[in-house]
Amino acid sequence: MSLVEAKGLEKHYGDDVVLERLNFSVDKGEFITIVGASGCGKTTFLKMMLGTESVTRGKLMLDDKAIPGEPGPDRGVVFQKYSVFPHLTVLGNVIIAQELSSSPLLGKLFFGRRKRARDAAIERLTEVGLENALDKYPHELSGGMQQRLAIAQALMMKPRILLLDEPFGALDPGIRKDMHELVLKLWRELDLTIFMITHDIEEAFALGTRVWVFDKWRDDPQAPHAYGATVTYDLDVNREREPNAPPTDADKKPSVTDDDGRADKTLTKEAIS
Numbered sequence: 001m002s003l004v005e006a007k008g009l010e011k012h013y014g015d016d017v018v019l020e021r022l023n024f025s026v027d028k029g030e031f032i033t034i035v036g037a038s039g040c041g042k043t044t045f046l047k048m049m050l051g052t053e054s055v056t057r058g059k060l061m062l063d064d065k066a067i068p069g070e071p072g073p074d075r076g077v078v079f080q081k082y083s084v085f086p087h088l089t090v091l092g093n094v095i096i097a098q099e100l101s102s103s104p105l106l107g108k109l110f111f112g113r114r115k116r117a118r119d120a121a122i123e124r125l126t127e128v129g130l131e132n133a134l135d136k137y138p139h140e141l142s143g144g145m146q147q148r149l150a151i152a153q154a155l156m157m158k159p160r161i162l163l164l165d166e167p168f169g170a171l172d173p174g175i176r177k178d179m180h181e182l183v184l185k186l187w188r189e190l191d192l193t194i195f196m197i198t199h200d201i202e203e204a205f206a207l208g209t210r211v212w213v214f215d216k217w218r219d220d221p222q223a224p225h226a227y228g229a230t231v232t233y234d235l236d237v238n239r240e241r242e243p244n245a246p247p248t249d250a251d252k253k254p255s256v257t258d259d260d261g262r263a264d265k266t267l268t269k270e271a272i273s
């Protein structure tokens, strides 16, 4: 059984068709990187996965059931803009993810549960390399450290799926490299399935086991909103990294089918950049 599956998935805003013809199946442990022109619907797709945007038509399934229409502990998210609380310490920022989830009314945990949440938060912060910054406030952290904190927050509830919306877009190239190593380490060690949007094609090919290109399947200049984007290319890359997956022929020569399964062509990252 696939972990995530879409069948004829569509998203419209009024008459504006943003996404359509989305048909895919994603197994546990895959690392999907998503590229595509600005405004083509990548974030909208991620929000549907998160449960903060509704499905207009078709199906989006998690474990063979309609994906919940609200965020849940099984799906963690990190956005490009730092989403941490400025008035809380690093440790407080991660504990609160558990507090808000376990005690939404009070937003507080007490006694043994607080101690367990604290221990779990320290574990998550150690995983992202912030164990020496527990008492710092976000303004005392570098951009890379703030994103590490946002990742620790997203991991606090032990999600199975991690949704990353251009998480490294605002970071310097050297720091991005460190973040790539971190995200690959977390993906492997925590058995995550990742969907990550990026504008950086090199990053998409370096990190993903599958690269998706979102684009409109048809463009009509007379009716720019009539057709939505879909996955126009679905490229197998770095398959040897997947848990228990031996390298496939696709690693050597990516083979691509269009969204109707018709064309079969070889594609390189140069061709879509």
Ligand SMILES: Nc1ncnc2c1ncn2[C@@H]1O[C@H](COP(=O)(O)OP(=O)(O)OP(=O)(O)O)[C@@H](O)[C@H]1O
Pocket (backbone or CB within 6 Å): 013, 018, 036, 037, 038, 039, 040, 041, 042, 043, 044, 045
């Ligand atoms: N809440 C909304 N109401 C109406 N239209 C929206 C809403 N959210 C997004 N859109 C529209 O949906 C389209 C896709 O937006 P989205 O943010 O998903 O694109 P994107 O591919 O992530 O873009 P970028 O790469 O610039 O972040 C855009 O035309 C946007 O204006």
